[in-house]
Amino acid sequence: MAKEIIYERIYRDIKNDIKEGILKPGDRVKSEIELAEEYGVSRITSKKAMELLANEHLVTRTRGKGSFVESGAKDIISKNEESKGIGTYIKSDVDTNVIGVLFDTFGEDFGSELLRAIERECHRRNIQMVFRCTYGSIAEEDAAIERFLEIGAKGMLILCAQGENYNNTIVRLALDEYPIVLVDRPMKGIPIPCVKTDNYKAAEELTNAIIKKKHTNICFVTHSSLDTPTISERYAGFTDAILENKKTTGLFEQMKTYQIAEENMYIDNLITDEAVEILERHPDCTAYLTAEYRIGVLLDKAARDLGRKIDIATFDSISPFYDDRHEFMYVTQDEKQMGEVAVSTLVDSIQGKKSHGTIHIPYRVVDIAEK
Numbered sequence: 507m508a509k510e511i512i513y514e515r516i517y518r519d520i521k522n523d524i525k526e527g528i529l530k531p532g533d534r535v536k537s538e539i540e541l542a543e544e545y546g547v548s549r550i551t552s553k554k555a556m557e558l559l560a561n562e563h564l565v566t567r568t569r570g571k572g573s574f575v576e577s578g579a580k581d582i583i584s585k586n587e588e589s590k591g592i593g594t595y596i597k598s599d600v601d602t603n604v605i606g607v608l609f610d611t612f613g614e615d616f617g618s619e620l621l622r623a624i625e626r627e628c629h630r631r632n633i634q635m636v637f638r639c640t641y642g643s644i645a646e647e648d649a650a651i652e653r654f655l656e657i658g659a660k661g662m663l664i665l666c667a668q669g670e671n672y673n674n675t676i677v678r679l680a681l682d683e684y685p686i687v688l689v690d691r692p693m694k695g696i697p698i699p700c701v702k703t704d705n706y707k708a709a710e711e712l713t714n715a716i717i718k719k720k721h722t723n724i725c726f727v728t729h730s731s732l733d734t735p736t737i738s739e740r741y742a743g744f745t746d747a748i749l750e751n752k753k754t755t756g757l758f759e760q761m762k763t764y765q766i767a768e769e770n771m772y773i774d775n776l777i778t779d780e781a782v783e784i785l786e787r788h789p790d791c792t793a794y795l796t797a798e799y800r801i802g803v804l805l806d807k808a809a810r811d812l813g814r815k816i817d818i819a820t821f822d823s824i825s826p827f828y829d830d831r832h833e834f835m836y837v838t839q840d841e842k843q844m845g846e847v848a849v850s851t852l853v854d855s856i857q858g859k860k861s862h863g864t865i866h867i868p869y870r871v872v873d874i875a876e877k
Contacts, residue, residue: 525583605852615824661856688700704866
């Protein structure tokens with residue numbers, strides 16, 4: 507039997523009180539705040555339970571006054587149990603096979619194939635998928651999560667907005683045991699399953715591949731804070747590989763003005779000003795490891811403008827069909843497997859099976875020069 511989610515427990519307890527006559531027609535039901543305190547959950551969870559009761563016409567919700575048991579609530583419960591059988595307690599239109607899929611962003615270099623794989627796996631499993639993209643906005647992330655809950659999503663796949671601070675809504679839902687699986691970006695210290703690449707090992711292997719090309723000055727360039735889990739893992743792999751090779755020096759740069767905004771989704775829109783400044787600050791640096799593909803493109807364009815020859819290693823790439831001007835060494839992530847495993851893990855969570863913690867998906871280091 508699937509594990510009962512906490513909002514379903516609240517819903518079921520109130521429904522049983524109505525059935526047993528503990529709550530009679532016209533009686534006031536505890537408020538969302540009171541229920542949240544009683545069950546030790548967030549208000550989002552108690553609100554969801556009240557919405558289920560209102561959808562079945564068991565309670566009437568009045569703004570500013572509260573929720574009250576409807577006059578025919580007990581009869582509705584009896585009729586439902588006769589027609590559907592004891593134990594069916596969620597309205598059919600809420601109990602549909604729906605999940606929410608929430609991405610920070612996606613592009614040709616990473617995310618498009620992942621989203622395609624998730625959709626295909628959902629289609630194969632007859633799961634209805636509702637998708638929303640937030641473009642780095644925590645407010646949009648909150649709004650999308652609220653919408654998913656409103657339509658009765660049984661669980662969510664989330665590729666979180668990158669930042670130094672976690673989204674408190676996601677944390678609260680996880681603590682309330684709502685089924686969530688993170689994709690690509692973990693939330694360190696928070697018990698939510700995450701399907702991802704082992705960014706530490708991938709960065710370490712990538713850095714060692716650069717070192718084998720006899721580079722002695724290598725710079726790591728990122729657009730996000732090192733407090734961001736994915737970036738932190740990649741930087742740690744880079745620095746450990748540098749430390750193991752005493753003849754090589756590792757440098758660090760953060761592109762403060764570069765943003766993965768909607769207008770920067772396409773390679774031709776990228777502006778190289780800051781990349782030129784980085785190259786000029788490090789005239790002896792001959793190789794750069796970038797946290798993502800678009801930063802590599804910036805540096806490559808800047809190097810050409812300056813007439814410099816540099817090697818670039820990065821994460822992910824773009825098909826030559828979209829961009830055949832940049833030949834980098836790169837880590838290719840298996841987005842297809844990542845998407846399939848993410849859906850499978852979420853289904854397990856919805857069914858009450860034990861989560862798998864962090865699930866690492868295999869990767870490969872590709873060197874264009876060796877092809």
